[in-house]
Amino acid sequence: MTLRIAVQMDPISSVDINGDTSFAFIEAAQARGHKVWTYQPKHLSWSMGLITARAKPVTVQRIKDQPAIEGEAETLDLAKDVDVILMRQDPPFDMSYITACHVLEYLKGKTLVLNDPKWVRSSPEKLLPLDFPELIPPTLISRDLAEIKAFRAAHKDIILKPLYGNGGAGVFRVKPDDGNFSSMVEMFFGLNREPIIAQAFLPNVASGDRRVILIDGEPVGVINRVPQPGETRSNMHVGGRAEAAELSAADRHICETIAPVLKERDLVFVGIDVIGDRLTEINVTSPTGVQELKRFSGTDAAVLFWDAVERRLA
Numbered sequence: 001m002t003l004r005i006a007v008q009m010d011p012i013s014s015v016d017i018n019g020d021t022s023f024a025f026i027e028a029a030q031a032r033g034h035k036v037w038t039y040q041p042k043h044l045s046w047s048m049g050l051i052t053a054r055a056k057p058v059t060v061q062r063i064k065d066q067p068a069i070e071g072e073a074e075t076l077d078l079a080k081d082v083d084v085i086l087m088r089q090d091p092p093f094d095m096s097y098i099t100a101c102h103v104l105e106y107l108k109g110k111t112l113v114l115n116d117p118k119w120v121r122s123s124p125e126k127l128l129p130l131d132f133p134e135l136i137p138p139t140l141i142s143r144d145l146a147e148i149k150a151f152r153a154a155h156k157d158i159i160l161k162p163l164y165g166n167g168g169a170g171v172f173r174v175k176p177d178d179g180n181f182s183s184m185v186e187m188f189f190g191l192n193r194e195p196i197i198a199q200a201f202l203p204n205v206a207s208g209d210r211r212v213i214l215i216d217g218e219p220v221g222v223i224n225r226v227p228q229p230g231e232t233r234s235n236m237h238v239g240g241r242a243e244a245a246e247l248s249a250a251d252r253h254i255c256e257t258i259a260p261v262l263k264e265r266d267l268v269f270v271g272i273d274v275i276g277d278r279l280t281e282i283n284v285t286s287p288t289g290v291q292e293l294k295r296f297s298g299t300d301a302a303v304l305f306w307d308a309v310e311r312r313l314a
């Protein structure tokens with residue numbers, strides 16, 4: 001089976017060849033003989049029912065500072081010229097992101113879009129876990145200052161973070177004696193009109209924040225991300241150190257619990273975050289960790305992903 005694949009992503013010229021999951025997906029597709037184009041969300045258009053993208057054919061290569069050879073841009077009819085579209089641009093999960101999901105939804109029944117844009121739009125990574133309150137740490141979603149203060153009073157040591165952020169940006173730990181609490185909340189309120197998310201601090205984060213990768217609802221592997229000394233955040237974007245890990249009983253229980261929802265929503269490639277035995281995020285937008293998983297365990301989730309795609313198209 002030879003596929004025509006369009007990847008909606010951030011500029012490929014700036015990716016990390018040793019860490020970027022989209023790069024790994026394209027590399028694995030290329031090894032199978034599939035043809036790949038990339039485009040940015042700003043190159044996506046809807047015109048009287050015709051959905052197009054101004055895309056460049058690419059050949060990826062493991063050469064630092066030149067991760068891909070790009071051809072001349074061409075306009076693709078996404079209903080006819082490609083078999084698969086991957087939504088892989090990074091958040092923030094803002095109106096631009098949501099609009100791209102709406103546009104790609106019109107391809108339903110014509111072109112396979114993964115993850116399903118309808119459910120990407122309706123499953124933000126910090127809100128989808130609310131479907132499983134028994135799995136998550138104490139959590140508050142609110143813009144009401146009195147509620148946030150009450151949550152802090154109840155749980156003492158808390159985490160504040162933007163509801164639609166990514167990569168650990170804007171994540172703060174607020175200890176019981178932290179005099180910056182009010183300033184932090186004012187800062188969040190001044191940036192946008194959205195609620196913020198507050199969660200009870202989980203001390204187990206010192207031992208790592210596990211990223212479990214699921215394909216078709218099944219866990220295929222896990223890496224542990226350990227924060228730098230003196231740092232609360234373990235995201236690799238902010239210096240977290242990835243290390244080998246094994247799936248724990250808690251990881252498997254969480255995966256078994258959420259799998260039916262992931263399958264129902266056609267969320268094929270997902271990365272969840274687990275601290276201790278608590279689920280903190282379900283990443284369905286552009287999950288990472290594939291290259292680290294392969295280095296530590298030998299499991300090539302990119303290959304497993306394309307196996308799943310080909311099963312669907314067969």
